[in-house]
Amino acid sequence: MNFFSNPSFPSCTWERYLFLAKFHFALIAFSLFLFPFLLHADVSDSELDAANRAYTSGNYDESAKLFQQIIATRGFSAPLCFDLANAEAKAGHTGAALLNYERARYLAPTDGDIDHNLQLARKQAGLDPNSYRWWQIALLSINWMVWLGIMAACLLLIFLAIIGTSYAPAISSATKIPLRLLKNIFRAILFAGIPLSLLMGYVELSTIGFNDRIQGVIVAPKEATLRLSPFDSADSIGTIPEGELVTVEDRHNDYLRIEARDHHFGWVQQKDLEPVIAGSFDVKPSD
Numbered sequence: 001m002n003f004f005s006n007p008s009f010p011s012c013t014w015e016r017y018l019f020l021a022k023f024h025f026a027l028i029a030f031s032l033f034l035f036p037f038l039l040h041a042d043v044s045d046s047e048l049d050a051a052n053r054a055y056t057s058g059n060y061d062e063s064a065k066l067f068q069q070i071i072a073t074r075g076f077s078a079p080l081c082f083d084l085a086n087a088e089a090k091a092g093h094t095g096a097a098l099l100n101y102e103r104a105r106y107l108a109p110t111d112g113d114i115d116h117n118l119q120l121a122r123k124q125a126g127l128d129p130n131s132y133r134w135w136q137i138a139l140l141s142i143n144w145m146v147w148l149g150i151m152a153a154c155l156l157l158i159f160l161a162i163i164g165t166s167y168a169p170a171i172s173s174a175t176k177i178p179l180r181l182l183k184n185i186f187r188a189i190l191f192a193g194i195p196l197s198l199l200m201g202y203v204e205l206s207t208i209g210f211n212d213r214i215q216g217v218i219v220a221p222k223e224a225t226l227r228l229s230p231f232d233s234a235d236s237i238g239t240i241p242e243g244e245l246v247t248v249e250d251r252h253n254d255y256l257r258i259e260a261r262d263h264h265f266g267w268v269q270q271k272d273l274e275p276v277i278a279g280s281f282d283v284k285p286s287d
Contacts, residue, residue: 051083060091076278078108086117094125095219095274098243102217102276109137125243128261154197161189214248214280216258216273224273226266230255237266246273248281256281 051066067084074080085100101118108114109132119129164171165186172179218224223239230252240246240260250257255267275281 055087060087063087064091078104082114089121095242097121099217099274106276154193157189158193161186215276216246216248218242218244219274220272224268230267
C-alpha cells in the first residue's frame with residue numbers, strides 16, 4: 001500500500017514534508033516527556049525491590065535503611081511507612097517501628113492491616129492498645145474542602161427556601177406547582193437544612209481541631225525522662241516508655257511539653273520524641 005495514497009495525507013510535496021516534520025517533532029516531544037517518568041518508575045521499582053529483598057532475606061536493618069532512603073526521595077506514603085515500620089519492628093527498633101506505624105495509620109486511617117500490626121507492636125512493647133474509634137476515623141477521613149462545599153450548598157438551599165417562602169404564590173403560579181405542596185417543600189428544606197448545617201459546622205470545627213493536634217512517638221531507647229520543667233536540672237516526675245504516642249502542647253528551647261495517654265503532663269527532650277507528621281514540631285507549638 002502506498003502511504004501517500006491515503007486521502008487524509010497531504011497531497012502537495014511541501015505539505016507532506018511539513019506534515020512529517022510536525023509528526024516527528026510531536027513524537028520526539030512526547031518521548032522526551034514520557035522518558036523521565038519511565039526512568040523514575042524503573043529506578044523506584046529497583047529501589048523497592050532491593051528493600052524488599054533485604055527484608056525477605058532477613059537483613060532488616062538494611063531493609064529499613066533502604067525504605068528510609070526511598071521515603072527521603074519520594075515522600076511519605078502509607079505503604080512506604082508501613083513497610084518501613086515492619087522492617088524496623090523486625091530489626092528490634094521499637095520506637096522507630098511504632099512511629100512509622102502511626103504515620104502509616106494517619107495517612108490511611110481505615111487500613112485494617114496497618115492497625116493490626118500497630119496494635120501487635122504495641123502489645124509486644126508492653127503498651128496499651130490505641131485503635132482509632134469510628135469517629136476518629138471519620139474525622140481523619142473528612143476532606144474539609146468537600147465538607148465546606150456541602151455545607152455551603154446547604155446554606156444556599158436554606159437561603160433559597162426562605163426567599164421561596166416569601167414568593168411562594170408567584171412561584172406556584174409560574175411553575176404550576178400547587179401552593180400548599182410548594183410551601184411544604186420549602187418548610188422541609190428549612191426544617192432539615194438548618195440543623196444539618198449546624199451539625200456540619202460543628203463537625204468541621206471538630207475535624208480542624210482533631211487534625212491540628214501535634215502528636216509524637218517516644219523514640220528514646222527504653223524510655224524518656226519526664227521532667228517538671230524544661231531544664232536539664234529539673235526534677236524527674238516519671239518516664240514515658242519507648243514507642244508511646246503522646247500529644248505535644250508546648251515547646252521551650254530543646255524541650256517539649258507533652259500530655260501522655262494517662263493525662264499526665266511534663267517536659268521531655270525533643271531528641272527523645274519524633275513527630276507523627278514530619279516537621280510539625282518546627283511549626284507549632286511556639287516558644
